[in-house]
Amino acid sequence: MLKTSIAAACAALMLAACGQPTATEETPAETVPALQWIDIAQTGDGGAILFDPAQTRIDPTTGLTDVVIRIRHPRLEGWAQDLPKEYAGETVFQTEQATLRFDCAARTMGVVSREALGADDAVIDRRVTPEPVTLAAIASGGVGETVLPRACPTDAPQ
Numbered sequence: 001m002l003k004t005s006i007a008a009a010c011a012a013l014m015l016a017a018c019g020q021p022t023a024t025e026e027t028p029a030e031t032v033p034a035l036q037w038i039d040i041a042q043t044g045d046g047g048a049i050l051f052d053p054a055q056t057r058i059d060p061t062t063g064l065t066d067v068v069i070r071i072r073h074p075r076l077e078g079w080a081q082d083l084p085k086e087y088a089g090e091t092v093f094q095t096e097q098a099t100l101r102f103d104c105a106a107r108t109m110g111v112v113s114r115e116a117l118g119a120d121d122a123v124i125d126r127r128v129t130p131e132p133v134t135l136a137a138i139a140s141g142g143v144g145e146t147v148l149p150r151a152c153p154t155d156a157p158q
Contacts, residue, residue, distance in 0.1 A: 037070060041146045046074040049143060051150050065102045066112060067151045070095060071143070079116060079125060091116045091125040100144065101133050104152035108135035109144040 037050040048071070055068035072095050079091040093116035101110045110133040116125040138144040 040150060043071065043073075043143075048072045049146055051147060053150070056151070063103070063105070065104060065151045067100050067102065067147055068097065069100060069143070069147055070097045070117075077116075079127075093117060093124060095121070097123075098143075100147060100151070101135065102144075102148065102151040103135050104154070106135070107138055107148070107152075109138050109148075110135040 035052055036054055037052050039048050040051045041049045043049060050070040050072065052068055052070075057066045058064070059066075073093075076092050076094055077096065078093075095117040097115040097117055099112040101112050102108070111129055112133050113126060113128045115123045115127075118124040138148060
């Protein structure tokens with residue numbers, strides 16, 4: 001009887017471990033929604049502003065909305081002016097991705113992060129604003145004004 005109980009316990013443990021990754025197997029990454037970039041506007045110089053609704057997040061505590069956009073510039077752009085003086089190179093890119101934070105009630109916005117993207121949308125440089133992100137009035141005619149109706153749909157002009 002004791003041997004049967006031990007055998008049953010061992011079998012149960014083996015079954016419980018069935019399908020679990022071993023030390024040499026990789027655990028699958030969290031499922032991320034597919035990127036669905038929607039072209040929402042053109043920039044003044046002929047570029048495009050794209051928006052991905054799947055990446056919009058509203059903080060339940062603060063009510064602030066984070067939106068991810070991409071700007072496809074018509075020509076190469078550079079961030080040399082933003083680099084620390086000990087950095088000798090320059091980041092050159094044609095596509096930029098940014099996370100913008102909106103306070104819909106106050107109609108203010110701040111930049112959470114900016115990424116310069118290279119081939120196959122690989123991040124070649126990333127700039128992150130320290131928390132708390134400063135929010136300011138949304139400039140007329142700017143990217144923020146273009147994205148505001150997507151970030152704050154109830155604030156969209158009627």
